[in-house]
Amino acid sequence: MRIAVLGTGMVGKTLGPGFARLGHDVVIGTREPAATRSRGDWEVDLPLLPFREVGEGADLVVNATSGQGSVAAVQAVGAEVLAGTVLLDVANPLDFSAGFPPTLTVKDTDSLAEQIQRAAPQARVVKSLNTVNCAVMVDPGRVGDGSTTMFAAGGDTEARQVVVRLLEDFGWRDIIEFEELSAARGMEMWLPLWVRLMGRLGTADFNLKLVR
Amino acid sequence: MRIAVLGTGMVGKTLGPGFARLGHDVVIGTREPAATRSRGDWEVDLPLLPFREVGEGADLVVNATSGQGSVAAVQAVGAEVLAGTVLLDVANPLDFSAGFPPTLTVKDTDSLAEQIQRAAPQARVVKSLNTVNCAVMVDPGRVGDGSTTMFAAGGDTEARQVVVRLLEDFGWRDIIEFEELSAARGMEMWLPLWVRLMGRLGTADFNLKLVR
Numbered sequence: 001m002r003i004a005v006l007g008t009g010m011v012g013k014t015l016g017p018g019f020a021r022l023g024h025d026v027v028i029g030t031r032e033p034a035a036t037r038s039r040g041d042w043e044v045d046l047p048l049l050p051f052r053e054v055g056e057g058a059d060l061v062v063n064a065t066s067g068q069g070s071v072a073a074v075q076a077v078g079a080e081v082l083a084g085t086v087l088l089d090v091a092n093p094l095d096f097s098a099g100f101p102p103t104l105t106v107k108d109t110d111s112l113a114e115q116i117q118r119a120a121p122q123a124r125v126v127k128s129l130n131t132v133n134c135a136v137m138v139d140p141g142r143v144g145d146g147s148t149t150m151f152a153a154g155g156d157t158e159a160r161q162v163v164v165r166l167l168e169d170f171g172w173r174d175i176i177e178f179e180e181l182s183a184a185r186g187m188e189m190w191l192p193l194w195v196r197l198m199g200r201l202g203t204a205d206f207n208l209k210l211v212r
Numbered sequence: 213m214r215i216a217v218l219g220t221g222m223v224g225k226t227l228g229p230g231f232a233r234l235g236h237d238v239v240i241g242t243r244e245p246a247a248t249r250s251r252g253d254w255e256v257d258l259p260l261l262p263f264r265e266v267g268e269g270a271d272l273v274v275n276a277t278s279g280q281g282s283v284a285a286v287q288a289v290g291a292e293v294l295a296g297t298v299l300l301d302v303a304n305p306l307d308f309s310a311g312f313p314p315t316l317t318v319k320d321t322d323s324l325a326e327q328i329q330r331a332a333p334q335a336r337v338v339k340s341l342n343t344v345n346c347a348v349m350v351d352p353g354r355v356g357d358g359s360t361t362m363f364a365a366g367g368d369t370e371a372r373q374v375v376v377r378l379l380e381d382f383g384w385r386d387i388i389e390f391e392e393l394s395a396a397r398g399m400e401m402w403l404p405l406w407v408r409l410m411g412r413l414g415t416a417d418f419n420l421k422l423v424r
Contacts (some may be wrong), residue, residue: 088251103320110405140404144423153404178408186405193363196390201424210409211356212418 001129002209004029004058006051007065008036008044011090011134015064016046020136022169029054029077043135044176060162063122064134067093067112074119081120086159087185090112090129090137092191101195103186113153113184124159127184128152128167132193140171140207150176150208153183157170176210203206216270218263218285220248220256223302223346228258230350234381240265241289242395246303263288272374273335276346278423279305279324280317286331295334298371300378301325301396302341302349304403311405316400325365326374327394334369339396340364340379343406345416352383352419360419361386363394388422 005016005030015024020026026046030036054079055061065073070091074082093112106112113127128136131151140146150172153159160177167175180196198204216417217228218241232238233241242248245260266287267273283301286294305324318324325339341349343363348378352358356368362384366372379387410416 062294067260080262092335108319110314130259148423149420164406174413176409178412183405183408186403186408189319189401189404191398193395196395196398197422200390206422206424208420209423210418211360212413212415 001025001059002057003060003062004054004077005062005064006077006195007055007063008042008048009064009066011064012138013044014134014138015090016044016064018168018170020046021209024164027054027058030072031076037146042165044079050080051170055081055085057120058085060088060166062117063087063089063091065091068095069089070112071115071119074123075114077120079120079122082120085123086156087116087120087125087161088129088163089125089127091117092130092188101199104191105167107189108185111182111184111188113181113188115182124154124156125181125190126152126154126156126159126163127181127187128163131187131190132207136205136207138170140173143207144209146171148175149176149210151176151178151187152185153178153187174210213237214239214269214276215272216266216289217274217276218266218289220254220260221276221278223276223349226346226350227274227302228256230382230418231274231378232258234378235271236308239266239270241285243288247416264290265292267297272300275301275328277303279303280307282324283327283331286335290333290334291334294332297335298368298374299328299332299335299337300341301328301337301339302374304342304400306403308419313404313411314365316403319401320393323394323396323400325393325400329393336366336368337362337393338366338368338371338375339393339399340375340414342400343399344419348417348419350382352385354417355419358383359421361387361388363388363390363395363415363421365390365399366393367372367391372402386422
């Protein structure tokens with residue numbers, strides 16, 4: 001599958017190589033490739049393309065930008081390019097402008113995933129992976145016996161299945177699907193507790209296991 | 213311990229007898245005892261007192277009213293009566309006025325627990341138990357092998373310990389404490405995901421286990 005990962009922060013730097021290890025053809029999208037390449041910390045050996053080109057021919061586009069830049073990034077990729085494409089959103093609408101702990105830029109009656117859906121109305125948006133640290137996203141075995149829970153929300157069943165298969169390839173076994181993208185509201189509102197837990201536990205290598 | 217439980221809905225009807233089974237001296241607070249007694253569904257065999265009397269002599273006051281009535285209930289008990297008293301808040305600020313799923317009346321930069329703290333500035337407020345259904349609150353063994361996770365947030369260490377001991381008496385073993393009441397924001401913002409999960413799983417007998 002050709003996968004375009006948007007974002008060159010920690011999440012993009014982890015997910016891009018993660019998808020490549022699964023055998024996919026991965027390209028990374030950024031605002032200005034030259035600026036990203038000149039950064040001291042960019043050492044990912046994957047093609048780097050500007051947002052306006054990166055979505056061309058992609059079977060899956062993954063939003064791994066920071067929450068505050070996500071809608072602009074999706075708009076830069078282009079709603080026409082994204083029409084019919086599966087768009088996996090793993091970002092969180094965290095606002096660190098007032099320091100720590102962060103607040104949420106959108107919540108409760110709306111979500112970042114829904115904002116992205118509105119920015120690319122014909123994209124097939126699925127929310128997933130945002131509930132864990134990026135190292136855990138691609139390697140659920142980092143936490144306990146590897147059987148913790150992942151969520152996937154989206155109204156397009158086929159698109160959700162594309163994402164679920166990728167989750168399974170990463171090693172996720174307990175995947176709970178929601179048939180409405182609006183379930184992303186709850187998935188994003190998990191972050192404030194996640195952030196407190198990270199502070200309390202002193203590690204990001206944790207996750208919830210849904211016991212029922 | 214003398215425990216005053218505020219609220220005569222499902223949560224109060226479950227927690228009151230739950231504390232009584234642990235050997236505590238329990239009284240239930242309501243706006244109008246006569247109105248509560250005349251309800252067809254009130255069959256709890258515990259003293260019923262008006263809010264303005266129920267807090268007198270209580271070692272612990274438990275807010276088990278609906279989120280939207282919680283601040284008024286605490287005000288009716290009286291900030292003077294509550295001064296120095298441990299106040300366990302188990303409520304959630306759910307707003308069902310626009311139907312299902314509910315939204316939150318307060319979130320992100322504030323919480324119901326903090327609203328309650330402001331209504332009773334000298335009470336020793338602890339947030340806990342709000343993350344599970346009331347049947348699970350008093351019987352964590354209903355879920356899996358009984359080892360799921362409970363949170364307790366509050367700035368008063370001694371008050372938090374009073375609550376933690378009660379949680380342990382109910383059978384909770386994995387209790388994560390937060391030293392700031394503002395951690396209640398994240399605990400309350402867990403509810404939107406909880407509500408979706410209840411719909412998806414078709415049961416309220418579930419909980420998260422924090423794996424680390």
